[in-house]
Structure formats: C-alpha cells, structure tokens
Amino acid sequence: MEDTEQGSQQHPDSVPEMGEDAVTSVGPASPPPTMTEEERQELQEELFKVEDEIQTLSQVLVAKEKQLADIKRKLGITPLNELKQNITKTWQEVTTSTAYRRTSETLSQASLKATAAFSNVGSAITRKLEDVRNAPTFKSFEEKVETLKTKMTPSASTTNPGDQDSSSPTTESLLDQPEGLPTQETPMN
Known part of the structure; x- marks a missing residue:
C-alpha cells in the first residue's frame, strides 16, 4: 500500500490546463500502451502537418501584413491619419451616446x-451701489472732492500764460485731457 501511495505522489495524474503545451506537460513518457506503432506513426505525421500549416499560415500572415502596409502607403493612409479617423469615429460614438x-x-x-x-x-x-451713491455720506464725500478739485484748479485770472514754462502742462490741461490719449509732449513710438 505504501508503494501505491509513493507511485501516485511521484507521477500524479494531471490534465494539462487550457493553453498549456501538451508536450511539456507530458514529459518524456512512453506512448500509452493502448496505442499501436501504426497509430503513433499517424499521429506523428499529423503533428508535423499541423506544425507545417502553422508555419505556413504565419508566413502568409506576415506577407498579408506587408501587402496591407503597402496598399495603405499607396493610398496615403498614414498611422497618424488612422489615429485621426479612430478618434473622430470614437468622438462621434461618444457624442451620440445617451450618457453624453x-x-x-x-x-x-x-x-x-x-x-x-x-x-x-x-x-x-448695481442697486446697492446706487443706494450707496445716493446716501448722504457719499454725497458729502463727493462734495468735498469737488471742493478740493476747485481749490486745486487755478483760476484763469490768476494764471498768466507768459509766466508758465511752456514745456510743462497745467493742472487744468491735465484734468481736461481725455484718458488714454497721449499728451503733446509724449512722443509716440
């Protein structure tokens, strides 16, 4: 009984998993005793045929891929153009989706x-600013600014045009000049 347990532990019966190479999973074992030499020979020939077909199909696939690339090159289809088309197609699919x-x-x-x-x-x-502007405090401030402006602006009777340096503008001319326009003394570059 010990020998049977040891034998099953040394050679466990395992079924190759999907995609697992049958040759590597079986190992160097002799053919099953139920197979005749003739059947073994047929299977060996079939194995060589299938391997040859696989190699032929791989070569055909490589040739077809080269042909495809050549046709695309002749048509002017570049990988960048294909990418643009894929992006455009994907964007159209996205924009027509319900979620979008x-x-x-x-x-x-x-x-x-x-x-x-x-x-x-x-x-x-806007309403709040109008309320503030119409408030007595703002009116008082506005009047003070106006008074200050009047005091700072020289009157025409006290100003003698001959006494002023012709290169410096008067306060009045600075105040009357529209914003954004250059003064006469400022050269335009």
Whole structure:
C-alpha cells in the first residue's frame, strides 16, 4: 500500500490546463500502451502537418501584413491619419451616446441657471451701489472732492500764460485731457 501511495505522489495524474503545451506537460513518457506503432506513426505525421500549416499560415500572415502596409502607403493612409479617423469615429460614438446627451443637457441647464444667478447678483450689486451713491455720506464725500478739485484748479485770472514754462502742462490741461490719449509732449513710438 505504501508503494501505491509513493507511485501516485511521484507521477500524479494531471490534465494539462487550457493553453498549456501538451508536450511539456507530458514529459518524456512512453506512448500509452493502448496505442499501436501504426497509430503513433499517424499521429506523428499529423503533428508535423499541423506544425507545417502553422508555419505556413504565419508566413502568409506576415506577407498579408506587408501587402496591407503597402496598399495603405499607396493610398496615403498614414498611422497618424488612422489615429485621426479612430478618434473622430470614437468622438462621434461618444457624442451620440445617451450618457453624453444627458450630461450635455444637464450642463446646459446648469449654465442657464448660473447665468441667471450671476445676472441677479450683478443687478443686486448695481442697486446697492446706487443706494450707496445716493446716501448722504457719499454725497458729502463727493462734495468735498469737488471742493478740493476747485481749490486745486487755478483760476484763469490768476494764471498768466507768459509766466508758465511752456514745456510743462497745467493742472487744468491735465484734468481736461481725455484718458488714454497721449499728451503733446509724449512722443509716440
């Protein structure tokens, strides 16, 4: 009984897994006793035929791939063009998908709501600024700035055009000149 257990442990019966090479899994074992020499010879011939067919098919595949590449080259189809076509096709598939359309609609609605919210915020800020501008404190500040401007602006009777240096502009001319326009003394480059 010990011998049977040892024998089964040394040569466990295993079935080759899918994709496992039958030759390497079987190892150097003699043919099964139920197979005759004639059957063995037939199987050996079939094995050589199948291996030869596989090699022939591999060569045909390589030749067809070369032919394909040559045809594409003659047609001007480059790998970059193929990539562009694949991207375009994929993008069309994405844009026509239900998920994309739903997302697009949701984002469109969100955009409309955000635009309305920003408009409301802008209107509220405008109203608030108008309220501040009409407030007595702001009116008082505005009057003080106007008074200061009047005090700083020399009057026409006290200013003698002959006394002024002709190269420096007067405060009044600086205040009256529109923004963004160069002064006469500033050269344009």
